[in-house]
Amino acid sequence: MHSPPLRLLFARTLRASLLSPLVLTGCGVIEPPAGGPCGEPHQEQCPGVDLTGYARPTCDQNALAVSGLSPAVAPDVVQLRVVGTKFNSGTFPQRVVSTSGTACATASDPSACQSALEQLGSTQGFHEHCEQVCSAYYLATTRGDEVTAHTSLEALKSFLRPIDTTQEAALLAFGQGLNVSCGNLTSGAVKANPDGSFNVVGTEGSTCGAGTNLYQIVMKVSPSGDLTEEKRTLLQKGDPNCIVGRRPDGLHAAASVDCDSALGRHFAHAAHMEAASIQAFLRLREELALHGADESLRNDALASALDEVMHTDVSTRLARRFGATPPRLQVETPPPRSLFEVALENIVEGCTRETYGALVAHYQAMHARDEEIRGVMARIAEDETRHAELSWAIDHWAHERLSDAERATLREARRQAVQTLREELAHPLDAQLIDEAGLPPPEVAASMLASLERELWAGHP
Secondary structure, eight states, X not given: OOOOOHHHHHHHHHHHSOOOOOOOOSSSOOOOOTTSGGGSOOOOSSOSSOOTTOBOOOEETTEEOSTTOOOXXXXXXXXXXXXXXXXXXSOOOEEEEEEEEOTTTTOSSHHHXXXXXXXXXXXXXXXXXXSSSEEEEEEEEEEXXXXXXXXXXXXXXXXXXXXXXXXXXXXXXXXXXXXXXXXXXXXXXXXXXXTSOEEEEEEEEOSBSTTOEEEEEEEEEOTTOOEEEEEEEEEEEOBTTOOOOOOOSOBOOOOOOOOSOHHHHHHHHHHHXXXXXXXXXHHHHHHHHHTTOOHHHHHHHHHHHHHHHHHHHHHHHHHHHTTOOOOOOOBOOOOOXXXXXXXXXXXXXXXXXXXXXXXXXXXXXXXXXXXXXHHHHHHHHHHHHHHHHHHHHHHHHHHTTSOHHHHHHHHHHHHHHHHHHHHHHTSOOOHHHHHTSOOOOHHHHHHHHHHHHHHTGGGXX
């Protein structure tokens, strides 16, 4: 991919920033304003099952890890992959969420094995989730020369049996459809029982739309892989006025968020923008195809849309944890854009704003005092870095197809975008956003922006 070495630049910039110590909180939850979050009746912060004896599952970048598994037939490598299952395309973008082991370590032809693993794919999986697009998970394994996709709950059970570790129990409950959090014991916990079974705590449902509710679930997992719901506790009633929208190009300004919590307002607006990005990437993929872009760029745009589905979900969960509801999306559908218009939006939103946003996400992953936020941002930072790399690859591809006058316009647009960012970052931040969410204070943000301007944007035509 033709992009600047963003990760090295980010690492240098973050080392130069002022580091603050990490302070972990008790159950990973910030107390809401007195009287309940944002005018709603007070919700107990750690309700439901008694969590004595429970522990968090092992996670990798805020997703369940595939370490700690002990299948009867041990593979060389096991990967947990997420795949888009219902796109308006013959392509099903996917990415590896977690890996354990060494791929093709015992293969007679390691090169052929590696190639088969890279080409392995699926159009279905377990733990399917649908919002703007649908996604699901599956396991990819290698053992000797055999490369296998485990794409159903039954296949997952067959691979893991007997269930004799807490991580296997958590993964199987996740495969059944339980949402198992990595940052909050109330919605992600597991323990071994004296009879050899396991209890897994997670959540089910949502809080967006009429008739929706969020429940805490205790799932019992037997050694043979049988799953039994042991307890269900209502955590929060859904908001009947919440509507999850779809966002093509033409997004209207978001309505204000009525919430006393700065954290609630921040993550509500973040969820709104993440949801908007889903359709932005899907539309970008269509326009790249229209203008003859390589398949790799189109596929990366689809994969980015899949990432944004996950970002929308976790940002919405954080917003509701702090008592806020993401604003409703309002959009118009413009006609397909010219290559110059696509490149113009890309250099402003991708090469400038998204690139800076990826750096900020890495900063939050280091500095957020709230443990759940810190874990979420670690995952988002990696995804947003890939999205920024895609923006630079698109810029390189489009640059060769534009006129000198159009390229000059892009350079001026980038200069203006940097200036707009500089003005936005000068505004003071609520102390909660700095301390709990880890956002850089204005002076640190200005220094980070200056580093990108000096080492990245100034060196690219």
